[in-house]
Amino acid sequence: MRLWVAIAILLTLTYGMALAEEEYAFDLSEIEEKPFHLGGYVEFRPVLFGLDKNSTLHKLRLYDRGRENIREEYNFAALLDGSYKKGTTEFRAIVNTDFRKSYLGWSEETKLYEGYMSLRPSSTFNFNIGKRTLKWGTGYAWNPVAFLDRPKDPYDPDLAREGFVVASANHIKSFDGPLKTFSFTPALVPVYDHVNDDFGRINRLNFAGKMYFLLYDTDIDLMFLAGGSKTNRYGMDFSRNITSNLEMHGEIAFVNDHKKRFVNSDGTVFTKEYDATSYLLGLRYLTTSDTTYIFEYFHDATGYAESELTDYFEFIDKGYDTYLTSGDDSLLRKASNVAGGSYNKRNPMRDYLYLRVSQKEPFDILYCTPSITGIFNINDKSFSIGPQLLYTGIKNLELRLKTTFLLGGSYTEFGEKQSDYRIELRLRYYF
Amino acid sequence: MKNTLFPTLVVLFLLPAMACAAQKNAVKIAVASNSKDAASSISSKAGRCPHYLIFNSTGELIEAVGNPYKDAERRAGQETADFLAAKGVTIIIAETFGDKMIEAMRNNGTDYFQLHGIVRDAVKKVLSPGNKILMKLDRNLSPQSYESYRKLINIEPNGRKREYVLFTVKKGKDKVAALFLSPASERGRSTLRSDENMWLYIPNVGKPVRITSLQSVVGGVFNNSDILRLDYAAEYFVEQMEELSDKYVLRLKAKTKTVAYDKLKMWVDKDKVLPTRIECLTEASMLIKTIYFKQTKDFGGNVVRPSVIETDSPLHKGYKSVMIFAQMKKRTFKDEVFTLTFMRNLESLRQ
Numbered sequence: 001m002r003l004w005v006a007i008a009i010l011l012t013l014t015y016g017m018a019l020a021e022e023e024y025a026f027d028l029s030e031i032e033e034k035p036f037h038l039g040g041y042v043e044f045r046p047v048l049f050g051l052d053k054n055s056t057l058h059k060l061r062l063y064d065r066g067r068e069n070i071r072e073e074y075n076f077a078a079l080l081d082g083s084y085k086k087g088t089t090e091f092r093a094i095v096n097t098d099f100r101k102s103y104l105g106w107s108e109e110t111k112l113y114e115g116y117m118s119l120r121p122s123s124t125f126n127f128n129i130g131k132r133t134l135k136w137g138t139g140y141a142w143n144p145v146a147f148l149d150r151p152k153d154p155y156d157p158d159l160a161r162e163g164f165v166v167a168s169a170n171h172i173k174s175f176d177g178p179l180k181t182f183s184f185t186p187a188l189v190p191v192y193d194h195v196n197d198d199f200g201r202i203n204r205l206n207f208a209g210k211m212y213f214l215l216y217d218t219d220i221d222l223m224f225l226a227g228g229s230k231t232n233r234y235g236m237d238f239s240r241n242i243t244s245n246l247e248m249h250g251e252i253a254f255v256n257d258h259k260k261r262f263v264n265s266d267g268t269v270f271t272k273e274y275d276a277t278s279y280l281l282g283l284r285y286l287t288t289s290d291t292t293y294i295f296e297y298f299h300d301a302t303g304y305a306e307s308e309l310t311d312y313f314e315f316i317d318k319g320y321d322t323y324l325t326s327g328d329d330s331l332l333r334k335a336s337n338v339a340g341g342s343y344n345k346r347n348p349m350r351d352y353l354y355l356r357v358s359q360k361e362p363f364d365i366l367y368c369t370p371s372i373t374g375i376f377n378i379n380d381k382s383f384s385i386g387p388q389l390l391y392t393g394i395k396n397l398e399l400r401l402k403t404t405f406l407l408g409g410s411y412t413e414f415g416e417k418q419s420d421y422r423i424e425l426r427l428r429y430y431f
Numbered sequence: 432m433k434n435t436l437f438p439t440l441v442v443l444f445l446l447p448a449m450a451c452a453a454q455k456n457a458v459k460i461a462v463a464s465n466s467k468d469a470a471s472s473i474s475s476k477a478g479r480c481p482h483y484l485i486f487n488s489t490g491e492l493i494e495a496v497g498n499p500y501k502d503a504e505r506r507a508g509q510e511t512a513d514f515l516a517a518k519g520v521t522i523i524i525a526e527t528f529g530d531k532m533i534e535a536m537r538n539n540g541t542d543y544f545q546l547h548g549i550v551r552d553a554v555k556k557v558l559s560p561g562n563k564i565l566m567k568l569d570r571n572l573s574p575q576s577y578e579s580y581r582k583l584i585n586i587e588p589n590g591r592k593r594e595y596v597l598f599t600v601k602k603g604k605d606k607v608a609a610l611f612l613s614p615a616s617e618r619g620r621s622t623l624r625s626d627e628n629m630w631l632y633i634p635n636v637g638k639p640v641r642i643t644s645l646q647s648v649v650g651g652v653f654n655n656s657d658i659l660r661l662d663y664a665a666e667y668f669v670e671q672m673e674e675l676s677d678k679y680v681l682r683l684k685a686k687t688k689t690v691a692y693d694k695l696k697m698w699v700d701k702d703k704v705l706p707t708r709i710e711c712l713t714e715a716s717m718l719i720k721t722i723y724f725k726q727t728k729d730f731g732g733n734v735v736r737p738s739v740i741e742t743d744s745p746l747h748k749g750y751k752s753v754m755i756f757a758q759m760k761k762r763t764f765k766d767e768v769f770t771l772t773f774m775r776n777l778e779s780l781r782q
Contacts, residue, residue: 024584024726024739026757028595031580031612033781039615073663090779121777124767135638160635172773176538180533180625183772198675212772215532217628217643219771239641241628244689286643360650366587367650395593396616430616 038082040094043073043428049419054413056313058418060335065103074101079113079160088119096160102386103200113162126170134187136210137251138239141354141375142298142347143401144253144278144349145235148189148208149176154346154354155386155404164196183215188349191229201290217241231257238349247284252277258302263338265314267331276301282354290360296353302342303350306379312343313411349413351378367393384409400426458488460557461515462550463525467495469551477525477543478508478532483515488556494518508532515540524553533687537605537626542670545686561669561681567704569662572736577601578780579759580610583658585651588749595649597658600762606769607659610777612760621777622648624659625769627689630776639771644691652720652742652752663697666690677701687741692719705729705736720744730759 041045049071062070076099083092094114100107111128116130120385135350137143141154150161174180189206191199200206206227213220217240219334224234258276263269282296304312312335319331358371369390376383387402402424408415462720463480465471469492474480485494496518500510508528515523522542536543546553555563559730573579583595597613597762607624611617619634622642630639631648642648644656667683683695693714698707709722721744724737740754767773768780 005615024753024755026580026582028757030582037463039618041616079699085779088779118776120776123765123773123776123780126776138638140640158633158635170772172767172770174770178534179771181770184771185772214625214628214771217626241641241643244627244645244646247643277691282643286646288645290646368591392616396614398616430614430618 138249382412561672
């Protein structure tokens with residue numbers, strides 16, 4: 001009996017010691033440098049729309065879709081991120097595939113988000129060629145100075161985006177003194193048939209550049225784009241910690257000869273050309289209880305005035321009335337074509353306020369981050385508000401439940417969106 | 432004759448060089464003073480004080496100089512810092528320093544202490560054995576410039592763990608960068624610290640965003656200043672030291688308000704001159720967290736230090752965070768590695 005007790009104690013101790021040793025195991029294979037790397041995520045994202053059948057954008061987009069189930073959408077996505085490194089050279093590709101089941105049936109779209117080669121002969125110089133996102137700007141929701149990037153989705157600013165084919169270099173220099181860092185990033189952006197043909201006018205080789213300074217503990221960037229695919233533009237951004245828990249940032253962009261296309265309520269299309277100065281000012285503040293506030297004001301000088309957007313909505317209403325009475329949808333199709341331009345932007349007007357409040361792990365609920373995001377259109381007083389719950393408690397799995405309510409009067413931006421609300425669940429597994 | 436001539440020449444050649452090097456490394460303390468007397472009070476204005484009293488490493492007053500920039504219209508702090516650095520001063524003491532003077536001192540590699548009271552007492556405090564122990568402890572914990580691999584584990588009260596593996600590089604007193612290697616959801620993220628500036632780079636988000644020392648990029652009990660830690664002597668000075676049979680107990684005070692913890696109470700192993708436990712405290716001496724140093728290991732290259740660091744906090748009851756070091760080796764880097772532009776290329780430093 002004693003022997004059994006002794007054996008049991010010995011086994012327990014051995015197991016306990018093994019556990020104790022294992023508790024802090026750090027296997028060197030975890031840090032082994034491999035030339036190949038493949039990662040990414042798969043995602044399932046069902047969405048429920050609360051449609052506003054009286055809104056002008058519902059009339060415009062869904063006027064002939066009365067019978068289908070438009071309220072639901074099921075999205076599946078896979079993003080593959082692969083790289084191969086040899087010496088000072090690295091090849092990288094990010095491919096995204098979206099499958100969507102909507103009222104239009106199943107659709108599939110695969111895009112190369114990024115695919116480039118990097119040469120890094122030293123820590124002070126590197127050269128990159130291929131499709132790439134450069135991500136200029138310090139703003140969280142909007143980046144008027146991101147001349148070489150596709151626009152961010154202010155409702156989901158962290159989403160991966162497709163880049164453009166660019167040849168760029170980085171030269172970095174550090175100093176002692178108030179100027180601690182200087183870096184210069186020149187970039188060539190070819191725009192030809194099948195190469196960046198959605199960037200702007202084709203058959204142009206564009207030249208862009210960015211200079212970065214870390215001066216008196218402030219990040220400062222100066223940037224420009226010239227070459228003809230888009231009108232010449234230049235800008236500046238900055239970011240600085242005012243105190244240890246308060247950051248301030250801003251951007252200003254000057255766009256020469258911006259061409260704005262707009263319609264009046266009769267459907268006549270006008271084009272107006274002017275120099276546009278857009279700017280953004282923002283704050284990020286962290287409280288002692290781990291609440292983060294992000295606040296931004298954005299003036300988009302390329303956007304529409306309230307009267308211009310009202311004209312557009314009135315034209316859609318006229319087109320819809322014509323369709324109801326005669327079955328002729330030509331006016332609606334015309335409005336839809338015009339919408340292909342700036343009317344279709346996420347936020348097509350001029351002045352916006354953005355506020356995001358997120359609370360990390362409230363009531364000691366680990367890995368849970370509730371947040372609320374509001375975007376307020378200062379011009380027409382309409383707004384959207386979106387509570388969200390993010391849970392990351394399971395390794396490599398991210399669960400996000402997000403709702404967005406769109407509120408506003410007649411002929412306002414958020415009042416005329418095709419939905420009154422949307423509810424979205426996102427399950428994303430990283431590998 | 433030939434046999435002795437060569438070694439004699441070598442010794443004769445080396446001696447002045449060694450003396451010169453010793454001179455260069457010698458501690459020289461300048462104290463902002465209201466008069467030329469070491470019994471006077473420390474001046475409240477580092478950049479515009481009337482005098483600087485300069486002491487050698489034994490605490491002997493060797494020079495009293497007038498501050499040529501006390502009436503300067505602009506840049507008094509920066510010019511004063513450069514003037515003292517040119518005189519070989521390695522430590523400056525004053526009641527308060529302006530931001531620009533702090534920046535100039537950091538650029539010159541000059542250490543500084545914000546103290547009040549009598550000049551002579553302040554010099555004694557800075558030259559105390561406690562501060563010397565703290566500087567030795569820093570070098571025992573890590574070389575000035577190095578690369579390392581660390582695993583961070585957050586342990587919840589129910590025993591559930593979350594692990595992160597980081598590749599870390601450090602240069603000099605104030606530059607640290609870390610790259611996340613796992614888990615997959617965090618891979619490619621990097622953090623950078625240069626002085627009190629901190630940034631986080633998330634691949635999808637794009638441009639690095641500024642973060643604060645009290646936030647935590649990994650959650651758990653370790654905050655950003657724990658993960659991107661600078662030398663203790665760069666941020667603290669020893670106010671008080673107690674000597675026990677096998678330990679020193681050091682009471683540390685933050686040099687500036689921007690440091691994450693106002694006070695530290697540090698237990699140091701006498702033989703190894705390595706920390707065994709640190710209590711992180713607020714200004715009112717409220718305990719924020721306790722850090723335990725365990726399992727001393729030889730990492731090679733004369734780096735012998737604790738390989739496991741645990742922390743718990745009364746503010747996070749039941750939770751524990753652990754940092755495990757797998758590798759640490761001396762390595763030099765260019766300053767450009769510690770810049771925003773380089774953050775997305777940190778992976779290229781792994782060999």
